Amino acid sequence: MTEVYQKLEKIVSEKSLSNNIYVRHAYSRNVDPLLQGVPDIVILPKDTKEISEIFKIANEEDINVIPRGGGDCEFGGSKPIGDGGIVLDMKRMNKILNLDEENLIVTVEAGISWGKLNEYLSQFGLYTGCMGPGSGMTASIGGGISHHSVGGGGCAKYGACTNQLVSLEVVLPTGEIIETGSQANKYSKFPFNRFGNGPDLAGLFCGDNGILGVKTKVSLQVFPRPPFADYKTFLLPRKSAEVSANILTEIRHKGIDVYDAMYIPDVVVSVASKLGCFPLWEKVKRKRGMFFYTIEANSERELEEKTKQLDDIILSKKTENLGPEISDGNYAKWHYVEQGHWQTYHNLWGMYPALEPLTAECFTPINTFPTILSDIDQWDMEHSEDIAKIFEITRTRPITGSGPILLIDGNNVELTCGFTSFGSFFNGERHEIIDEINLKLWKSILERVTKWGVQWYMMGEFMSRLMVEIGAYSTEFYNFMKNIKNTLDPKNILSRGKYNFK
Amino acid sequence: MCLKLQKGCGDCGYAIRPAVGRFLTCPVKEAKGEAAFEIFFARGRMGVLKSILEEKIPLSKDLAEFVYQCSECGNCNEVCHQTQNENIVLNTSKWIDHVEVWNALRKDLVEEGFAPLDKHAKLIEYMNNPDMRNPYGEEKAKKIEWFSEFSNVKDKGDLVFYAGCTYPLRQSITLKNMMKILQASGKEIAISRDEWCCGSVSLRIGDEKAVMENLNHNIEEFKKMGAKTLFTACAGCYRTLKKDYPELLGEELPFEVKHVTEILIDMLKNNEIPFKAEEGDLLKVTYHDPCHLGRHMDLYDIPREVIYKIPGIELIEMKRTRKNAWCCGAGGGVKSQFPELAIDIAKDRIMEAIETDAKVLLTSCPFCDTNLSDAIKEMGPEVQDKIQLMDIIDFIASKM
Numbered sequence: 001m002t003e004v005y006q007k008l009e010k011i012v013s014e015k016s017l018s019n020n021i022y023v024r025h026a027y028s029r030n031v032d033p034l035l036q037g038v039p040d041i042v043i044l045p046k047d048t049k050e051i052s053e054i055f056k057i058a059n060e061e062d063i064n065v066i067p068r069g070g071g072d073c074e075f076g077g078s079k080p081i082g083d084g085g086i087v088l089d090m091k092r093m094n095k096i097l098n099l100d101e102e103n104l105i106v107t108v109e110a111g112i113s114w115g116k117l118n119e120y121l122s123q124f125g126l127y128t129g130c131m132g133p134g135s136g137m138t139a140s141i142g143g144g145i146s147h148h149s150v151g152g153g154g155c156a157k158y159g160a161c162t163n164q165l166v167s168l169e170v171v172l173p174t175g176e177i178i179e180t181g182s183q184a185n186k187y188s189k190f191p192f193n194r195f196g197n198g199p200d201l202a203g204l205f206c207g208d209n210g211i212l213g214v215k216t217k218v219s220l221q222v223f224p225r226p227p228f229a230d231y232k233t234f235l236l237p238r239k240s241a242e243v244s245a246n247i248l249t250e251i252r253h254k255g256i257d258v259y260d261a262m263y264i265p266d267v268v269v270s271v272a273s274k275l276g277c278f279p280l281w282e283k284v285k286r287k288r289g290m291f292f293y294t295i296e297a298n299s300e301r302e303l304e305e306k307t308k309q310l311d312d313i314i315l316s317k318k319t320e321n322l323g324p325e326i327s328d329g330n331y332a333k334w335h336y337v338e339q340g341h342w343q344t345y346h347n348l349w350g351m352y353p354a355l356e357p358l359t360a361e362c363f364t365p366i367n368t369f370p371t372i373l374s375d376i377d378q379w380d381m382e383h384s385e386d387i388a389k390i391f392e393i394t395r396t397r398p399i400t401g402s403g404p405i406l407l408i409d410g411n412n413v414e415l416t417c418g419f420t421s422f423g424s425f426f427n428g429e430r431h432e433i434i435d436e437i438n439l440k441l442w443k444s445i446l447e448r449v450t451k452w453g454v455q456w457y458m459m460g461e462f463m464s465r466l467m468v469e470i471g472a473y474s475t476e477f478y479n480f481m482k483n484i485k486n487t488l489d490p491k492n493i494l495s496r497g498k499y500n501f502k
Numbered sequence: 503m504c505l506k507l508q509k510g511c512g513d514c515g516y517a518i519r520p521a522v523g524r525f526l527t528c529p530v531k532e533a534k535g536e537a538a539f540e541i542f543f544a545r546g547r548m549g550v551l552k553s554i555l556e557e558k559i560p561l562s563k564d565l566a567e568f569v570y571q572c573s574e575c576g577n578c579n580e581v582c583h584q585t586q587n588e589n590i591v592l593n594t595s596k597w598i599d600h601v602e603v604w605n606a607l608r609k610d611l612v613e614e615g616f617a618p619l620d621k622h623a624k625l626i627e628y629m630n631n632p633d634m635r636n637p638y639g640e641e642k643a644k645k646i647e648w649f650s651e652f653s654n655v656k657d658k659g660d661l662v663f664y665a666g667c668t669y670p671l672r673q674s675i676t677l678k679n680m681m682k683i684l685q686a687s688g689k690e691i692a693i694s695r696d697e698w699c700c701g702s703v704s705l706r707i708g709d710e711k712a713v714m715e716n717l718n719h720n721i722e723e724f725k726k727m728g729a730k731t732l733f734t735a736c737a738g739c740y741r742t743l744k745k746d747y748p749e750l751l752g753e754e755l756p757f758e759v760k761h762v763t764e765i766l767i768d769m770l771k772n773n774e775i776p777f778k779a780e781e782g783d784l785l786k787v788t789y790h791d792p793c794h795l796g797r798h799m800d801l802y803d804i805p806r807e808v809i810y811k812i813p814g815i816e817l818i819e820m821k822r823t824r825k826n827a828w829c830c831g832a833g834g835g836v837k838s839q840f841p842e843l844a845i846d847i848a849k850d851r852i853m854e855a856i857e858t859d860a861k862v863l864l865t866s867c868p869f870c871d872t873n874l875s876d877a878i879k880e881m882g883p884e885v886q887d888k889i890q891l892m893d894i895i896d897f898i899a900s901k902m
Contacts, residue, residue, distance in 0.1 A: 015537040022565050023539045025553040026546030036553075044536060071545070092536060116526075280589035326589050338586050350594035425555050 001040050004061050008041065008086075011053040016044040016092065027087045028080075030073045031135070033356040033423035034438055035461055037080035039066065044092040048169060048177055048216040051088065055175040055493065058086060064496040065173070067214045069140025070113060072133065074357050077209060077460030078143070081497030090142055093216065096120055103192060105166055106222050110142030110215040114152055114161075117141060126222045129158030133458070134361075134406075134416070142215040147458040148207035150408045151361075151416075153335070157259045157296070158223070159409025160457075162206040167191035169217035170205055173489035177216075180205075191219035204484070209459050211495045212488050226296040228303040229259070231332035232311070233292040234319040240266055240289025241370035243317050247291060248366045248407050250313045256295075256306060261407040264290040264331075265373065271399060275351050280329045284322070291319065292332035352396050354426060358442040359403070359418030360463045362454035366411050372452050373402055376417055379448050386437050387419075393431050394422045400445070415454065418445055461498065468500040526822075527581045529829045530572055530836075533846040541568050544578035544600055551607065561610060566617045569607055571843060573836045574706060575829035576601045576797040584825065601798075604834075608708025621839045622707045630712060635698040636667040646695050648674035652681050659692035662729040662757075664720075664743065666736040667699050668868040676868070679899035680735060680762065686902060687774035689765075694723050702742040707835050710750070717747055725756055735762040735895060737794035737867035738833075745799065761795065763805045763866055763894065770811040777901050780814025787815050787897075788860035790851060790874070791827035792867030805866050808894060812901055818858040820851075828854060830865075832873035841876075848877035856888050866894045 005019055018024070019041050028038040040063075045051045058065045064085030068078035071089075079087065090111035097107040101124060108117060114132025121127050133139040134151020143149070144161030145168070158164065167181035180202035181194040194202050205213050236243050244263035251258055270287040272278055281287070293310055297303035315321065322329030326338075364372060380387070380400035391397045398421040405413050419442075424435040446463065447470050450456070456463045467473055473481075478499075485492070485501050492501055526532055528543035540546025547569075553559045583595035611617035618626060625637035635642055648670045649655050669677050684691060698720055701713030720743075724732055732755075734740050744759040769775050789809055795801045802824045809817050822828045831837070831847025852874060855863040865871055874891050892900075 013536055018539060020564070021559055022550050022568055023541050025550045025559055026539060026541035027549075028553065029549045042539060044538065046536065071540070089540065092538065275593055277591050277593055278589075279591060326587055331590070334585070334587055334590055350592060350598075352593070353597045423552070425552065430556065 004057065004063060005041060007057050007061075008043065008054065011057075012043055012045065012050060016046065018042050027068065027071075027089065030071060030076050030079055030460070031356070032074050032076065032358060032462075033421070034358065034435060034442070035076035035079070037076070037085075037461075038083045039080050039085050039087040040083075041086045042089060043086060044089050046092065048171060051171045051214055051216060052175045052177055054086065054088065055171060055173055058493045059174060059491055062491060063493070065214075065493050066495055067142070067146075067210050069111060069143030069146075070135070070138045072135035072139045072143070073147075073458060073460045074135065075360055075458070075460030075462035077147075077458065079461075081461045081465075081495075085496065088214065090140055090214075097217065098190070099124065099126075099222075100190060101126075103190075104222050104224075105191060105219055107191060107217065107219040108141055110145070110218050111140050113138050113140055114144060121222055122225070125225055127154075127225045128220060129164055129223045130154045130161050132161060134414070135458075141218050141220070145206055145215055145218060146208060146210050149458060150363075150414050151406060154259055155409065155414070156261050156407040157257050163409060164221040165202055165206065166194050166219040166221055168202045168205055168215055168219075170213035170215055172213045173491075173494040178213075179217075181219075207457060209464055209495070209498055211485060211498050211501070213494070226298050228297045228300055229294060229336060230303055230307045231292065231294040231330065231336045232307075232314075232324075233290055233322045233330045233332045234314050235284055235286070235322060235329075236263075236289040236291050237318040238288070240291075241373050243319070244289065244291050244405070245366050245370050247314055247317060248413065249411070251293075251310065251407070252366070252411050254309060254313070256309050258306075258310065258407065259294040259296045260332075260336075261293040262291070262332075263405045263413075264292075265402055265405070267399065267401045268403065272351055277351060278331075280326055280331065280334075281322075284329060290331065292330075292335075294332055294336045351399075351420075354394075354422050355396070355399075355420050356423055357418065357420050358438055359416050359420070360446050360449075360456055361414060361416045361458050362449065362456045363408065363412045364415055364452065364454045366407070366413050368452065368454075369402075369405055369413050369415055372415065372417070372449060372454070375448065375452070376401055376445065379445055380419075383441055383444065386441055389437055390421060390434055393434060394426055396422075398422070415449075417449055418442065459498070464498040465500050526828075527577055529575060529577070529831060529847040529850065530843065532850060533831070533843055542571060544582070547572075547604070551603070561614050561616055563616045566611045566619060569604070569611060570617070570619055570622070570707075570835055571840055572604055572834050573793070573829050573831055573844070573847065574601050574604055574834035575793040577826060577829065580797060580825045605706075605708060608706075609710060610708075612708045618707050618709060619835075619839050622703075622835050625703045625835075625838060626707065626709055626712050629699045629701065629703060630715070635716070636671060637699060637703045638667060638671050640671050645670045645697075646693075648677050649681065649693055651678075652685075654685070654690060655681075656690060656692040657695075658727045659690065660728065660730040661689070661691050662724055662727050662732045663691045663693050664697055664700070664724075664732055664734040664739060665693065666734055666739040666868075668738075668872070669735055673868050673871065673893070676735065676893045676895050680895045682899050683766070683769070683775060683895065683902065686776055687769050687772075689769070689774075692727050692729070694727060696723060700739045700742040702738040702746075703835070705742060705746055706738075706833065713746075714750070717750060721747070721751075721755065729757040731760055732757050733760040733762055733765050735866075735868075735893075737761070737792040738869060740801075741794040741798050761799075761801060761804070761866070763801070763808050766808050766894070766898065767804050767811070770808060775898065775902065777813050780901075782814075784816040785814055785862065786818055786858070786860040787862040787864055788818050788820055788855050788858045789823075790820070790830065790855065790863060790865040790870060791824060792865060792870045793827075793829050793833050795866060796827055797825060805894060808898075809864060812898060814901070818860050820854045820858055822854065830867075830870040830873045832869040837869060837873055844873050845877045845880055848873045849881060852877050852881060852885060852889065856885065861889060862897065863889050863891045864894050864897055865891070868893070
């Protein structure tokens, strides 16, 4: 590895390159408590050219390269699978390269966070529409594109992070640099459209989970933020999952362009309220599921009309509007006005000391999620013996279920499901059995959910391999994906181990 | 120690960068630029701590070099904990305190002999030297020179002033201005001729044992003086005396501890400070929250109330203020061990102050003052012409 390091020193500044053991361990984990892989080297690349050169060395030396954006994956996506390799920390490449206010297109380096970009855009009355992944405003633009991420806000109206994509600059695993969309035409002066000039090659890299290329430059469509908005929160009646699914379906059938709509399951409301997370719902007697929406408009009249349409749908289902203010219970207002995004999940993971997520994120049609949630409850009962073993050590029972379920583009919802458990290091002692049970249960629950036909989007180490291991991929799709990978990355340099590609 | 404290960080990454309206989180990360590896900010550090706890990597001198490149400003803690609304509570705020975690790791490094680092060790050595009792290595007698010209300073009394080390040894003009203000209102104070360093320096470095002698001496000294109220102008001393001393002792102090702004606000409310008549346009000023006053002690409003009561000025807040105020970069031992890093952080804060269009940048901490001042000097005449840095005390005195 010394020889590789010496080669890298010739192309990367000394300050941005490290093989220090502590630096490497800082890059060895993501959000989950279980998966760890310590890289040999960490680099903060300066630009596209540097990344291209790094790949050339990696190919010569047959070394794994792992891109890392915000590092917010919950399932080991932006750290090595096993130890070794080079982590490219993209956060240094965080410049806003151009804002084309006339054509409403922003071009950025892919390491910039959704938070920082939106902070910049807000000065011009603009936003990215889809405000980024639910994993946080810290998440990078490149990471959001690499995963079709959703959950940062605006996904019901604008869809996933990739829906607004105009063009990409990508470094291929062999070191070549390509630009997609309108930029495929060498005479094009600026990025303006994703589709055309041949197949949608940007699409190849959207949701690739970082296996086909490193995104270095991204052009996104941006939108004027409408000046009017309303946001309401409703207490749902019994069978809240089914009721919320009916509401979401009806919203779609009536074609209302709701900005966000979200269902918080009963278990989340009751447990989090009990633990003091939601003083705003203290007055609510029956701690059942909640539903909330945000709607935007260009005029008061338009807002009034849209709000009326939404309220007619929601109130017809025996729901109760909790009132306009946050203190009345209006969670939606807190998110839209004070937070500016929908990072509810993180708030919930920390409900107990040391509670951490063992989950994954998928899309599923609106009308399927109540059944899936019910089956997750059933799974929990079936695995109570193993769960009890964790309880015996931690005295807190892991919680199985789903975080808030949100409407995304089309007739789909996003489901973050699994269970929250504890790391093996608990109260000053190492309990290896916790890791063993966690791993077993994590695989088990996600296999169960996979068999409902869901579509995992942010797959990381865990889901990308599990899908292969349980034989969930159609043979034709998997082989096609493998062929593309082999063509672009013959030595399997990039994100080695994902999808079990050899 | 850190074994107990590092529980429940989910590595979510919140504490890296902004949630909306928080405008970045870690001053060290931003200042590090091309070397901003995750070990320099909260999530990466938490990850390293996990590996240490799991015995995958050891404590070492090498680790200490990373750990002390943190001003312990606490902004990561605020970003991690804040919902900005009392109706929604992040439970992590109940059991993770980032600064406590960082400090516990420092204590572990000291206990295991990997810290203090060289310059920090010198500070502690000076602090514990019987001929000095201050981290600047100055003779003890020098610390009391500043008030020799004030004949009305008493040896005993209800109201005792604790000067600390930085003001009397490096910025005595500010203390003289404070005396001018107090004298104008006829307020009498007592000052010890044998106060020792409060020990803030060693506490931030993680050497708790080194502070105990100073703590016991100082408390006895102030008790002997008959102190009912002890006040200080230094933000670091304020935190140490008011928060750390009772925690270390396990009991309340026999006197109350106040910051000088808490004394000044009473005087201003009683119209005891004779200001000059102001004419012309309002002077635009902005205020930098010292971490040891703000995030560490929740003292945000009183310094602002003091500023509002000064005639002829308009207070304009910086973009990052109060709980999310950007650190000056000096704290946590950064200024002494990593001075270039401290100045790089300070430059960012200076630019933010200039963005407000204020002509004066006020603060109430001698460390912030020193570091921001060093940054302004380094930034050159263009910046020096745009903004003037002043301690609130000096600013008030200039208006009398």
